[in-house]
Amino acid sequence: MPSRFHHPPDTASVLGLPIHLMPDYAGWLFNHLQARQGVHVVTLNAEMAMQGEQNAALARIIHQAELVIPDGAGVVLYLRLRGINAQRVPGIELAEMLLRRSPTTSPPSTVFFYGGAPGVAAAAAQRWQERIPGLHIVGTANGYLSATEQQDLQAQLKALQPNLILVGLGVPRQEFWIVQHRHLCPHAIWIGVGGSFDIWSGQKTRAPSWLRNNHLEWVYRLYQEPWRWRRMLALPKFAWRALRYSERQLQK
Numbered sequence: 001m002p003s004r005f006h007h008p009p010d011t012a013s014v015l016g017l018p019i020h021l022m023p024d025y026a027g028w029l030f031n032h033l034q035a036r037q038g039v040h041v042v043t044l045n046a047e048m049a050m051q052g053e054q055n056a057a058l059a060r061i062i063h064q065a066e067l068v069i070p071d072g073a074g075v076v077l078y079l080r081l082r083g084i085n086a087q088r089v090p091g092i093e094l095a096e097m098l099l100r101r102s103p104t105t106s107p108p109s110t111v112f113f114y115g116g117a118p119g120v121a122a123a124a125a126q127r128w129q130e131r132i133p134g135l136h137i138v139g140t141a142n143g144y145l146s147a148t149e150q151q152d153l154q155a156q157l158k159a160l161q162p163n164l165i166l167v168g169l170g171v172p173r174q175e176f177w178i179v180q181h182r183h184l185c186p187h188a189i190w191i192g193v194g195g196s197f198d199i200w201s202g203q204k205t206r207a208p209s210w211l212r213n214n215h216l217e218w219v220y221r222l223y224q225e226p227w228r229w230r231r232m233l234a235l236p237k238f239a240w241r242a243l244r245y246s247e248r249q250l251q252k
């Protein structure tokens with residue numbers, strides 16, 4: 001009998017983009033890993049949904065991803081306004097869950113970190129390695145490679161066949177890169193993790209939990225990275241669109 005984890009996920013819609021709802025994303029992903037079924041995970045937040053409206057290629061990638069998780073208070077609120085009780089799963093937390101569980105798979109899963117300024121992914125890997133001695137991070141690369149280094153990275157991925165590949169190049173660069181290169185490791189889980197390496201390496205900090213729990217992580221990001229203000233105008237635009245957009249698919 002097929003495991004419930006192999007069932008296609010329940011799909012909701014945010015501004016016409018899919019969101020997959022399930023109680024245990026990590027379990028579903030590890031089942032796919034075991035079955036050698038590659039997965040591209042997209043962590044959808046309001047900023048990305050707004051980019052998807054402007055960028056048809058990005059929207060297509062989100063539609064094609066095997067798993068799209070609700071990463072962001074805006075997206076969860078959007079769904080709740082439409083009577084769908086979604087739980088927020090920040091991409092960084094899903095990645096952390098997978099890292100913690102990867103030594104427990106049989107055989108243990110191997111991991112690759114790609115992205116961030118030079119040294120950042122390596123520092124993040126070292127911290128994780130200290131925290132979880134059984135974790136098997138097989139390689140790291142920074143996100144500013146020359147054309148030759150990029151070729152080397154691709155050859156390395158092909159040779160190593162890591163099971164879990166975290167790509168932190170920012171949106172939408174990381175999504176495009178994953179789609180163009182996932183054929184190198186067709187059985188892997190590929191996730192765009194944005195600035196997670198910056199946080200794991202200690203370069204940046206996440207918002208305190210009282211802000212996160214009150215859906216205000218964005219306020220902290222604005223305080224830490226004020227130059228993001230222009231990008232973050234996507235948030236009020238998203239709120240406006242959220243109130244006006246009619247998800248006809250949902251009413252069917």
Ligand code: UDP
Pocket residue numbers: 115116117142143144168169170171172173193194195196197198
């Ligand atoms: N980055 C990178 N290569 C690039 C551009 C960006 O590795 O060519 C990294 C950058 O160092 C940072 C991450 O991508 O670690 C982007 O983080 P951000 O928090 O801005 O992600 P987003 O909000 O776009 O998901």
